Amino acid sequence: MKYLLLLVLISFALVPIGCTDSELPANHGGVVSLLYKGNGDKQPLVVGLGGSEGGNAWAGDYWRETREQFLTEGYAFLALGYFGLPGLPEQLDRISVNAVYEEILKAADDPAIDRDRIAIIGGSKGAELALLLASNFPEIKCVVGIVPAMAVFPALTLMASTSSWSINDEEVPYVPMPWSAVPAAIGGNLRGAFEVMLEDTEAVREARIQIEKINGPILLVSATDDEMWPSKEMSVAMMSLLSQSNFTHPYKHIAIEGNHAAPLAHFDSVFTFLDTNFKSKVGFNVKP
Numbered sequence: 001m002k003y004l005l006l007l008v009l010i011s012f013a014l015v016p017i018g019c020t021d022s023e024l025p026a027n028h029g030g031v032v033s034l035l036y037k038g039n040g041d042k043q044p045l046v047v048g049l050g051g052s053e054g055g056n057a058w059a060g061d062y063w064r065e066t067r068e069q070f071l072t073e074g075y076a077f078l079a080l081g082y083f084g085l086p087g088l089p090e091q092l093d094r095i096s097v098n099a100v101y102e103e104i105l106k107a108a109d110d111p112a113i114d115r116d117r118i119a120i121i122g123g124s125k126g127a128e129l130a131l132l133l134a135s136n137f138p139e140i141k142c143v144v145g146i147v148p149a150m151a152v153f154p155a156l157t158l159m160a161s162t163s164s165w166s167i168n169d170e171e172v173p174y175v176p177m178p179w180s181a182v183p184a185a186i187g188g189n190l191r192g193a194f195e196v197m198l199e200d201t202e203a204v205r206e207a208r209i210q211i212e213k214i215n216g217p218i219l220l221v222s223a224t225d226d227e228m229w230p231s232k233e234m235s236v237a238m239m240s241l242l243s244q245s246n247f248t249h250p251y252k253h254i255a256i257e258g259n260h261a262a263p264l265a266h267f268d269s270v271f272t273f274l275d276t277n278f279k280s281k282v283g284f285n286v287k288p
Helices: 002-013 062-073 095-110 126-138 179-186 189-200 202-205 231-243 267-279
Strands: 030-037 042-047 076-081 113-125 143-146 166-167 216-225 251-256
Touching: 030 062, 030 095, 042 062, 042 095, 042 126, 042 267, 062 076, 062 267, 076 095, 076 231, 095 126, 095 166, 113 126, 113 251, 113 267, 126 166, 143 189, 179 189, 189 202, 216 267, 231 251
Parallel strands: 042 076, 042 113, 113 143, 143 216, 216 251
Antiparallel strands: 030 076
């Protein structure tokens, strides 16, 4: 992820800021998934979303042990890919949030799945998507965001002048990359570039993910020394917003010592949160 984001951010030094592409990418709306089921009926469904690495990360060998632990714990697991595979968009550019949501509902229609218990886990850009999905679709009843963002950021393309996501084929507002962030990007300081981007308070307000609309528990797991973007600081800001909004569902932030990848070694906290606040819950109320 680091080198991909670095390429994207450095490209701002080479192209005019504000250039846009009005045409949606090829294979827009393409999504692939693999559903893993355990034994029994009414299994709660956990959806795994990868980040800027693309492909279907949760279906690979790296996550096999964790994926199998979900099945052992009584969950069904949906590994979902949304770009970077044949038949999908080539780049993370205006990905259809609707298409991802519909793929999740299709999996939830399986007779072995409890459609009233759907949780999403996403890491990095996948956490950005997970929070955006849950804030727009109340059928999602729990979110785990690992090293998450509090707002939508640009697409990971050479021009980086479009949003990462679209809803109803319309771009989701995003925080743009200003020229003032280019020196940090060129110097390889990704975090510094994102910190400059976050100084645009008006853009952040427009692009902020409305997590207070999420219809269930929220767990954010950040990194204290995140070299990619300030996941800890953004998580703290989201916790404060939930408190000010009198959010009625459980919410928690865990800051893990280390870099952007450090939280991946702490899935015990994720399982504890899900078991306590999601797994045993039946008959969630869906907000109108």
